[in-house]
Amino acid sequence: MERVSAKKHLGQHFLTDLNIAEDIAKAVSGHRGVKQVLEIGPGMGVLTDFLLQQEWDLHLIDIDKESIVYLNKKYPLLKDKIISGDFLRYDFGEVFDTPFIIAGNFPYNISSQIFFKVLAEKDKVTEVVCMLQKEVAQRIASPHGNKSYGILSVFLQAYYDIEYLMTVPPTVFDPPPKVNSGVIRLKRNEVEKLDCNEKLFFRVVKQGFSTRRKTLRNALKSLGLSDSMKEDPMLDLRAEQLDVASFVLLTNKLESSWKE
Known part of the structure; x- marks a missing residue:
């Protein structure tokens, strides 16, 4: 052939x-x-x-x-x-x-x-x-x-x-x-669903890496951070420093802060 x-x-x-x-x-x-x-x-x-x-x-x-x-x-x-x-x-x-x-x-x-x-x-x-x-x-x-x-x-x-x-x-x-x-x-793996709002998780990850040299506090600014959330020490980190579990935690914190 x-x-x-x-x-x-x-x-x-x-x-x-x-x-x-x-x-x-x-x-x-x-x-x-x-x-x-x-x-x-x-x-x-x-x-x-x-x-x-x-x-x-x-x-x-x-x-x-x-x-x-x-x-x-x-x-x-x-x-x-x-x-x-x-x-x-x-x-x-x-x-x-x-x-x-x-x-x-x-x-x-x-x-x-x-x-x-x-x-x-x-x-x-x-x-x-x-x-x-x-x-x-x-x-x-x-x-x-x-x-x-x-x-x-x-x-x-x-x-x-x-x-x-x-x-x-x-x-x-x-x-x-x-x-x-x-x-x-x-x-x-065994994860059927993440222990957070998955739609928000994907948004947070994308936004977090959009300006990867900046801290998450700056990268996630457009999501409308609450005053209490702005002070969270997690936001002093850059996206590349967070593993999956940390992004799940951050997603839950963000969602909770909007409900306060």
Whole structure:
């Protein structure tokens, strides 16, 4: 079969190192006994081959029409499980009525959007094993107090246990990207709902990091802090200094101060 041409506008960089592909596939643990796996952007199936060896109930989704044609020829037995479509807009209820795992070599240009979609589907997505730009991978896995810690770190760590697994050099891709890649694994934790107003929590986190060099007192000013809340010592900190539990506490304090 002819090779699929990598398309810059889709952020495609095809992995060529079989050992790394095998390591990524082996990192899929089947968290909570889940057997269904959705691979995002399989391209020419380098990772797919190793996922199939592990006998997952595998589905593939790719927005690239050329890849879809290639995959249908390469994997005739997966014909009914190869989805031509945009992961970001896809209604997973059409395919998965039970929990599933996400795996893949994520396009750099939409990796953050993919994770916001994962958050929206967090009650179904039990595990994510993926490769993406190293900087983004480190940010997601970063503990609080680190400069790379940010909005996505807090949101994902609220609902997932996250591990940074390995760094992958540009030389193992065709075409090679200009940056290193990182592989991470997320496993759904036991938190069904945060112990606070979740809508307000997301707002507080976003606002807190909007001016990350400033203290939370300044960053959260637009939320309308009460006089008593303005004196709270938590607001002397910067957003990057708070872990998930601290953001939950801060959210509850803010909501309580408005009710006083």
